[in-house]
Amino acid sequence: MASRKKIRAYRIEKTLLFLMVMVMGVCAAYMIITANEPITRDADSIIITSPARIEPQAATALANTGFTDTGYLALVNHNHAVRAQPSHDMLVSAWPTVAVSRVDGMYLHPSALRAVSELFASAQAAGVEGLFVTSGFRGVEHQAQLYNGGANGNFVMPPGHSEHHTGLAVDIMAMGIGQFEFGDSAQGQWLGANSYRYGLILRYPEGAEHITGIAFEPWHFRYVGRVHAYIMRREGLVLEEYIQLIKDEGSIQIEKNGKSYLILFQADQNDTINLPAGMEFTISSTNTAGYIVKAW
Numbered sequence: 001m002a003s004r005k006k007i008r009a010y011r012i013e014k015t016l017l018f019l020m021v022m023v024m025g026v027c028a029a030y031m032i033i034t035a036n037e038p039i040t041r042d043a044d045s046i047i048i049t050s051p052a053r054i055e056p057q058a059a060t061a062l063a064n065t066g067f068t069d070t071g072y073l074a075l076v077n078h079n080h081a082v083r084a085q086p087s088h089d090m091l092v093s094a095w096p097t098v099a100v101s102r103v104d105g106m107y108l109h110p111s112a113l114r115a116v117s118e119l120f121a122s123a124q125a126a127g128v129e130g131l132f133v134t135s136g137f138r139g140v141e142h143q144a145q146l147y148n149g150g151a152n153g154n155f156v157m158p159p160g161h162s163e164h165h166t167g168l169a170v171d172i173m174a175m176g177i178g179q180f181e182f183g184d185s186a187q188g189q190w191l192g193a194n195s196y197r198y199g200l201i202l203r204y205p206e207g208a209e210h211i212t213g214i215a216f217e218p219w220h221f222r223y224v225g226r227v228h229a230y231i232m233r234r235e236g237l238v239l240e241e242y243i244q245l246i247k248d249e250g251s252i253q254i255e256k257n258g259k260s261y262l263i264l265f266q267a268d269q270n271d272t273i274n275l276p277a278g279m280e281f282t283i284s285s286t287n288t289a290g291y292i293v294k295a296w
């Protein structure tokens with residue numbers, strides 16, 4: 001009997017051990033699988049797969065391709081002056097599409113205005129009220145007036161170096177809320193959390209002052225397009241860092257709603273650009289001697 005009990009106990013121990021090994025094995029397998037699995041952090045289901053170095057397949061002369069530089073990723077900061085301001089006929093009046101602080105002289109790039117309009121509609125649907133645009137396109141002369149007129153240098157860039165010269169930047173405030181209360185207001189918080197869904201990034205976030213050279217500006221948003229905005233938001237990158245990431249990686253691949261995008265950097269090579277063959281694409285100058293291509 002004693003030996004039977006021992007055998008039974010031994011069998012139970014063996015079974016337990018077997019179960020433990022099985023559980024550990026399943027856990028380990030799960031960890032290995034999930035480690036390689038792209039993480040979905042948002043309902044939009046945009047995911048970054050492993051940065052893939054995909055060599056471009058076709059060299060194309062920029063001028064011969066019907067190529068349009070969207071300028072959506074042009075870096076304009078202390079180190080990089082704006083190269084080409086949009087001409088007046090490339091801009092549209094923000095009023096009456098969106099609420100503005102003054103109805104005349106408030107112009108934006110059409111893509112930026114469309115994004116702001118969608119953003120404001122979404123805000124209203126979410127019960128976030130009173131948003132309006134206080135600044136859009138500013139010419140270099142206007143910036144010089146602001147800069148030389150005693151504006152705070154922590155917030156206002158020298159003439160030629162303001163994102164507002166691109167027509168893609170917009171300052172947003174809310175009725176009855178002061179500039180320096182805006183970041184903590186429900187409106188400021190909502191915008192900071194949701195603008196990227198419409199392709200607008202919070203350009204000068206808190207904690208990135210050493211990179212952007214500009215103090216936290218909860219009111220200043222920059223249009224870059226939805227896919228780029230999502231990656232920046234998800235990875236916590238400001239525009240300077242995002243351009244550097246694409247430069248360093250050469251290319252990254254992401255998926256959004258089942259659609260795969262290839263984002264790649266191309267150095268400026270005598271007006272020639274390498275493009276992935278057989279794909280549709282958009283191109284933006286980074287204003288840093290190179291282009292970022294979004295292909296799909």
Ligand SMILES: [Zn+2]
Binds near residue numbers: 135170171219220
């Ligand atoms: Zn601004």
